[in-house]
Amino acid sequence: MTGLSGESALTRFSVNQMTVKQLTLPELTEACVRLGVPAVGLWREPVRAYGVEAAARLVQDAGLTVTTLCRGGFLTATEPARRAQALADNRAAIDEAAALRTDTLVMVCGGLPEDSRDLCAARERIADALAELAPYAAERGVRLAIEPLHPMFAADRCVVSTLDQALELAERFPADQVGVVVDTYHIWWDDRAPAAVARAADRIFSFQLADWTTPLPAGVLNGRGQLGDGAIDLRAWRERVDAAGYAGPAEVELFNDGLWARDGVEVLAEVIDRYVRHVR
């Protein structure tokens, strides 16, 4: 490991659990403590498998901050029963976030319902759902962070494709209740995103990092590149969110089959090294 200049370099570093999903929650916690990582982003499924309260105690006892819980969302269903189910699931996610003592629930808002081709209507259903969920979350000290996903996910995962679209949704709500995730992987290509970052200001609830590498794998979900391996000027984006007034964590979230096949602690050490060299 080169370039790692002590604890101060990692003050704002967070590792998302998915980056090293081969590690169990205790293994992840131990590795973080050992490598000086102060914070983690968690995912609902492994947290629930471990037990929400037990997970909360584990990370708290290790002195780790939980920067985000991933994820709520999928709010685009038209069918009333599915819609009610989605809202109930999001309330459960908010409860879990509160139990984990994180203030931020990441929202991946959902793709087009089957047989629909209407992106605008889907976005309006997201707004309607946020209106129901934001007060519930606020009462529990949880903020909803809308994550625009890369346009290649617009059909099947998230109809919110740009930071501008995410802000147009968020700005309908109080700034301490609904904000956005700035994730380099999803917005790096967008020439309007730098201005949107500046406009987002205190609505930047989370800053996530991954690099863009090609060729993309089939299904395109698990090809997020290790920091420094790809096309994104990561430091420039970090400087942009800083200039916008963001003082929170930089959470590295990589979905990458190649990284998942390796030793998780080794991958975490590599991520830290890359973060220090390419982000800070």
Add this chain to the structure above:
Amino acid sequence: MTGLSGESALTRFSVNQMTVKQLTLPELTEACVRLGVPAVGLWREPVRAYGVEAAARLVQDAGLTVTTLCRGGFLTATEPARRAQALADNRAAIDEAAALRTDTLVMVCGGLPEDSRDLCAARERIADALAELAPYAAERGVRLAIEPLHPMFAADRCVVSTLDQALELAERFPADQVGVVVDTYHIWWDDRAPAAVARAADRIFSFQLADWTTPLPAGVLNGRGQLGDGAIDLRAWRERVDAAGYAGPAEVELFNDGLWARDGVEVLAEVIDRYVRHVR
């Protein structure tokens, strides 16, 4: 085949050669005549393999219009020798377009050069190259049509990712020399694209069609869906380009391993049927 209501339904239909690349140029020409297709978009590689002059005679003798030649571009190199090579290759493409009697050369502008992460600088190099190429093309009766490619191609294929970006480049030149391609596959997700279509007006040099289907295949290049199989409201986009004053051909361009594995004439008949049902 259902819903095909005679020649008038196909008046503005064009099939891009890549859609049925399993057909030789004579097979394609014969199939077009037999099925009432009045126009084709051609690709440089198969045309050169057949012979440019011979290809020009073949399609002309069959009474077919050549709606586009694909493709010029790849203008983002920094190295002087590579840049000179790219310009020479584009002049050759312009000459071939003129020989084929098409007025439109589609430009796929190129991705990031190796070791560069500067999208803006790459776009400026495209503008510089267009300034050299546009007069050369105009003298030969050829217009340059900048094709924004889906943002998933920004790194390795085309740094022009939105119709707005394509227009910002095109508008630096005379409206009869440099314009844009509106391709549903690349812009369907973009909430700003409808306004950009209206603004593009007589700079819409080509309207291309493909549907968005998931999951995307590895490499994401050859997953363009058959019309009607995917998430795009194709008719709405056709109505938008019409409302913007576009009266030219609707060229169906599918890159699809599944379609390429089938009988080409059968695929062409299916495309025609889908076009009549989902576009017209």
